[in-house]
Amino acid sequence: MREAFAGTVVAALETDPRTVLVLADISADRFTAAAARHPDRVLNVGIREQLMIGVAGGLALTGMRPVVHTYAPFLVERAFEQIKLDLAHQDAGAVLVGIGGSYEAPYVGRTHMAPGDVALLDTVPGWTVHVPGHAAEVPRLLGPALGPDRDDRVYLRLSSRGNAAARPVDDGLVVIRAGSSRSRGVVLGVGPMLDRALAATADLDVTVCYLATVRPFDRAGLHAAVAAAGRPDVLVVEPYLAGTSAHEVAAALTDRRHRQLGLGVQRAAEVRGYGTAEDHDRAHGLDTAGIAAAARAFFLD
Amino acid sequence: MDTRSFTRYADLPALIGLMTGDEKHQAAAVSTLDVLWVLYDRVLDITPGRVDDPDRDRFLLSKGHGPAAYYAVLAAKGFVEVPALRRWGEFDSPLGHHPDRTLIPGVEIGSGSLGHGLGLAVGTALGLRALGRTRPRVVVLVGDAELDEGSNHEAIAAAGRLGTDRLTAVVVDNQSASLGWPGGIAERFAREGWATRTVDGRDHEALFEAFTAAHTGRPMAVVARVPAKNSAAGVRPRWSPAVNGGRTEEPGGRVQ
Numbered sequence: 001m002r003e004a005f006a007g008t009v010v011a012a013l014e015t016d017p018r019t020v021l022v023l024a025d026i027s028a029d030r031f032t033a034a035a036a037r038h039p040d041r042v043l044n045v046g047i048r049e050q051l052m053i054g055v056a057g058g059l060a061l062t063g064m065r066p067v068v069h070t071y072a073p074f075l076v077e078r079a080f081e082q083i084k085l086d087l088a089h090q091d092a093g094a095v096l097v098g099i100g101g102s103y104e105a106p107y108v109g110r111t112h113m114a115p116g117d118v119a120l121l122d123t124v125p126g127w128t129v130h131v132p133g134h135a136a137e138v139p140r141l142l143g144p145a146l147g148p149d150r151d152d153r154v155y156l157r158l159s160s161r162g163n164a165a166a167r168p169v170d171d172g173l174v175v176i177r178a179g180s181s182r183s184r185g186v187v188l189g190v191g192p193m194l195d196r197a198l199a200a201t202a203d204l205d206v207t208v209c210y211l212a213t214v215r216p217f218d219r220a221g222l223h224a225a226v227a228a229a230g231r232p233d234v235l236v237v238e239p240y241l242a243g244t245s246a247h248e249v250a251a252a253l254t255d256r257r258h259r260q261l262g263l264g265v266q267r268a269a270e271v272r273g274y275g276t277a278e279d280h281d282r283a284h285g286l287d288t289a290g291i292a293a294a295a296r297a298f299f300l301d
Numbered sequence: 302m303d304t305r306s307f308t309r310y311a312d313l314p315a316l317i318g319l320m321t322g323d324e325k326h327q328a329a330a331v332s333t334l335d336v337l338w339v340l341y342d343r344v345l346d347i348t349p350g351r352v353d354d355p356d357r358d359r360f361l362l363s364k365g366h367g368p369a370a371y372y373a374v375l376a377a378k379g380f381v382e383v384p385a386l387r388r389w390g391e392f393d394s395p396l397g398h399h400p401d402r403t404l405i406p407g408v409e410i411g412s413g414s415l416g417h418g419l420g421l422a423v424g425t426a427l428g429l430r431a432l433g434r435t436r437p438r439v440v441v442l443v444g445d446a447e448l449d450e451g452s453n454h455e456a457i458a459a460a461g462r463l464g465t466d467r468l469t470a471v472v473v474d475n476q477s478a479s480l481g482w483p484g485g486i487a488e489r490f491a492r493e494g495w496a497t498r499t500v501d502g503r504d505h506e507a508l509f510e511a512f513t514a515a516h517t518g519r520p521m522a523v524v525a526r527v528p529a530k531n532s533a534a535g536v537r538p539r540w541s542p543a544v545n546g547g548r549t550e551e552p553g554g555r556v557q
Contacts, residue, residue: 020431040431043463048455051420055459058424061409062432063355066424081414082452086421089411091403 001158004138005097006030009067012146013038018065019146024052026070027099050079056094057086065095065146072098072114072157080120088124093151095142097158102239102265103280104160106273115265118214119244121155128154129215131191131239136166137212155215159239161277162192169212173221178228179207184299185233185259186225190214190245193237193286200291204299205230214238214245219252232258235298237291241265242284261298263291308377310338316373319386320396332475332502332527333442334370339508340440340471341374349379352407358437359425361410363418364444364473365399372396380407416450419443419470423456426465426520438467440512445474445486454489460520461494468520469512470495473502476529490522502527 006027012019013034021031023044028035035042045051049070056066068075075098076083087094102115121127130141138158145154168174173188177198183205189197194210201208207229211218226232234249242264249260263286271283281287285294307316313334341347345358362371372389375381381396389396395404399413410421422441429437443453460468472486482489487497496516500507502525511523 017432020428040427043427045455045459048459050416050452051423051455051459054417054420054452054456055424055427058421058426059428059431061421061425062428062434064428064431082417082420085411085414085417089401090421 001132001135001138001160001162002027002030002099004135005069005142005156005158008139008142008146010034012067012143013041016065016146016148017041018063018148020059020064020066022052022056022059022066022068024049024070024074026074049074050082053079053082053094054086057082057090057092060087060092060094060151061090065093065150067095067097067146069097069099071112072101072117073112075114076117076120076155077114083121084124087153088126093153095145095154095156097142097156099158099160101157101159103271104277106275106277106280109274110270110272115240117155117157118238118240122215122244122247126153127215128152128213129157130154130169130213131157132159132169132212133163133189133191133194133210134166135162137169140169141212157191157240159192163195167194167210167212172211172213172218173225174210175207175225176210177208179205180230181228182230183207184229185231185235186222186229187295188222188234188236188245188249190236190238193239196286196288196291197237199288201235201295204295206235206295206299214248217245217248217252219248222249222252226253226256226258231299232256233299234258234260235295236260236262236264237286238262238264239286241267243267259298261294263294307383308379310342310377312377313338313370313373316376316383316386317369319383320369320372320389331367331370332444332530333364333367333473334373335503335505335527336442336471336473336508336525337370337374339505340512341378343509344512345440346437347407349407352380355432356434356437359409359422359439361412361418361422361425361439361441362400362408363410363412363422363441364415364447365412366415366444368396368398368400371400375405375407381405415444415447416452419453419456419460422468422470423460423463423465426460426468427463429467430465435467438469439465440469440471442471442473444477445472445482446477446479448472448482448486448489449478449480457490457495458493461490464494464518465520466516466518470520470522471512472522472524473527474524475527486524487522490520495520495522497522497524499524499526501525 020041243262401411498511
């Protein structure tokens with residue numbers, strides 16, 4: 001996905017004079033040629049994440065369309081007041097592109113994990129949050145965000161893992177596998193969690209939906225999927241903090257009695273381990289077996 | 302009264318007097334008065350009719366505390382209606398105790414939390430450069446205590462290395478930084494490649510000269526020294542020789 005992101009941004013730098021990339025050393029080696037061609041629009045400020053967001057805010061105030069990129073914890077968490085004030089409070093837009101969100105390279109430890117990124121952005125209004133599940137989805141989400149009519153705030157959460165196939169990302173919630181009219185409910189697989197959600201619920205009569213853009217949340221799409229299901233029960237599988245979208249599910253279904261369960265990175269305790277992403281999937285119950293057990297307990301209760 | 306006549310420097314105290322209830326930030330407000338007046342009266346190429354002109358000069362008030370002097374100057378120059386000053390701080394007033402750019406045409410940034418304006422100013426200067434707009438200048442006002450925020454030092458270093466020569470930082474120095482700046486404030490900027498001037502912050506000619514001095518290829522820092530915030534109380538800066546290994550204060554350390 002990082003390659004797809006870089007390719008899309010380099011193409012935009014060639015064609016749109018508004019596009020400007022702001023880096024803090026991370027991934028700078030991927031943009032060496034672009035920086036040579038556009039020295040005023042590929043800006044590496046060094047390891048200065050507060051400045052990276054502040055510069056993006058200033059660039060936006062002049063009418064430029066900044067793309068800001070580094071590891072998610074340094075992009076969203078380290079300079080969060082800059083996100084709140086230098087972007088949102090100034091009513092300035094930017095496209096933040098984060099990598100390594102939850103625990104993609106867990107051998108580096110907690111310092112390089114940001115499972116709270118989407119929940120944190122939820123504390124500031126006006127963000128569009130894309131969570132692609134396949135590299136081919138990245139240009140389809142990022143391209144429009146760099147369009148000439150766009151000056152809003154966008155977070156693109158890239159992952160090094162994903163689904164076997166790209167899915168439609170243009171129209172909100174997409175039904176991937178429809179359950180019967182007597183189904184047990186709806187499963188919502190967010191971004192890279194879809195394939196595991198599909199596999200984990202293969203033997204259940206449920207409707208499985210895909211969502212690559214979680215903010216704004218497709219409340220109408222979820223409402224329709226729930227209305228078509230046998231029961232108004234919703235299982236959300238997200239790659240970041242468990243329950244991050246619980247308030248959106250609740251808002252989508254305020255007019256009907258419903259149940260919901262949010263799976264994701266556990267909140268109760270810090271998982272103090274290194275190892276592989278698959279180790280952490282198991283620790284958080286986000287491997288296929290863990291999702292399957294939670295789904296059966298929830299839907300067959 | 303005919304408020305349209307409040308357009309002179311001599312009118313600023315009366316305009317500030319229309320705003321009440323911000324005594325906490327009174328010292329901060331008054332410390333910036335002369336700097337703001339010289340900028341808006343003689344330096345900045347900006348008028349109320351050109352607040353959306355992409356070639357306008359930009360002024361960013363980073364030190365959003367105590368904006369009474371800022372609002373008074375904006376009123377004197379026609380950016381803000383004089384009667385609005387009386388209602389500052391009310392719910393539906395555009396004028397709060399920290400300014401909001403979305404509520405006041407001509408105010409370039411919302412500020413209040415310290416340490417944000419310099420980074421925004423660097424980004425603005427870089428944006429104008431990328432757009433090929435080489436004429437507008439970007440002036441950002443920060444306080445000496447505000448420099449405590451580490452975010453400023455990210456911006457100071459990068460602006461110097463990137464040669465943002467349309468950028469001017471004005472540091473209003475009333476020696477309110479709790480731990481002080483041994484060696485002086487200008488030295489922090491000079492080391493990072495900025496041109497610097499340290500002047501009397503009440504001297505309009507000296508301020509004008511500093512704001513218009515050539516600084517090709519490098520940003521400019523103007524340290525505007527004003528009477529110390531704590532001078533009346535007799536508080537010594539913590540970096541005075543007694544606690545600083547005998548190092549003498551830099552020439553701009555204090556205005557007597």
